Amino acid sequence: MIGAEPDVETDGFDPQGAPRLLTEVPGPRSQELWARDAAHHASNSSPAAQWLRLVLRDGQGAVVRDVDGNLFLDFSSGAVVANLGHAPPAVAAALAEEAGRLLHYFDFATPARTAFFEALAPTLPEPLRTFQMYSTGSEAVEAALRLAKSYTKGYEVISFHQAWHGRTLGSMSLMGGFPLKRGYGPFAPGVLHSVNANCYRCPVGLTPDGCEVACAGLVDRVYEQSSEQRLAAVIVEPVQGVGGVIPFPPEFLAHLRRLCDRTGALLIFDEILTGVGRTGPMWAFESSGVVPDVLIAGKGLACGYPVSLIASRREVLDSLPFGQPGAGASTFASGNLACAAGVATLGLLADGAILENGRRVGAVLLGALRQLAERHPLIGDVRGRGMLLALELVSDRATKTPAAPEIARGLLMALAARGVLLAGGGPIVRITPPLVMSERQALAGAALLDDALAEVEASLASG
């Protein structure tokens, strides 16, 4: 079997357990396999993968194991995907069963797809119960842009500083100023950026008490001053994820709703990262009371099997040219396996217990992180909702100067050496465990983070 390592220690794998390191990190098998893999893989792996050089073998619940038998607590859920933990047996079984039945047929309905739609629809309000499926988030973002142009006949889109929407040309054009974007221009015309509602680094120099969400007014200015008034959409993450875990106040989102109602543009919520319980409710928009015209979902919707979709009203999805036969499709869209994994995922979420655990343990973890901020001057801000949390590292709390990249790297490495895995690698440390993580695991992870922060601060103090 691919990836099987028969002589790896297999006992003691408790999905609710603590980290357990048998070797240094990375261990000898990781080092050997990493070198073989690197001989063929492009050198552009994500920072955490490059720095740690771990080769992962399997995972259960909130624990992943490397090929040396080391057990790590997962504080990232991979790319914020494993919301229900790693390899939930019900999802693995559904995939195996469906794989033996039908691996692919282009765009036809299947029983799995019908079941997926019927399980997904009740999680959404009536105006968001017609779907078009895709495989990746970026693909769905691109489709949402086409849809907005198709329905409104406009061509401009407003998006936000620090937004992350994907790596294809259209989705990247929407993104804020990520360094990853540089060197790929020129980007799609018609995209207008506005300031985000970043309360820690307020773009208009105010504080949240009494600011009356002045940043929202600047979006109107962008529309009035920079657009040709041919707005097709405003696209926003209700909580900016990759850009730094920045929850937008409900009033900010309500303001965007009013702008769209006034101009006829579609309000698109990109919930690829915030959906499927990540911020507490099934969908982040539920906490704001603002319903978008289009919702984009992906990531955790099938526990790691690639799936994404756009949800909207039928009249929007049926508008031409988007609604013409074949125009919404793509080779792997609404694949049978994706639908089967999606049905199993939604089945696991149906009684609300996993969402409730995510809310409860997320609140405990947020409290623990706030306590860390009292002890560690490196932490400038602690924020987030549900299991979408972050620490913002600064070199000086008064000036809020972002911590140097080596510090963020040092923290990630020090934490992994204690058995906790993070993604990212910049000064905003995203903490996004699976929603199934136990309170004991979350507090154990926070205690190890405490140690790791102390180590990094001590090394800074010793120069």
Ligand SMILES: Cc1ncc(COP(=O)(O)O)c(C=O)c1O
């Ligand atoms: C909010 C948001 N939109 C879009 C994407 C792109 O998704 P994908 O990487 O599946 O293309 C991401 C990925 O992180 C995301 O967080």
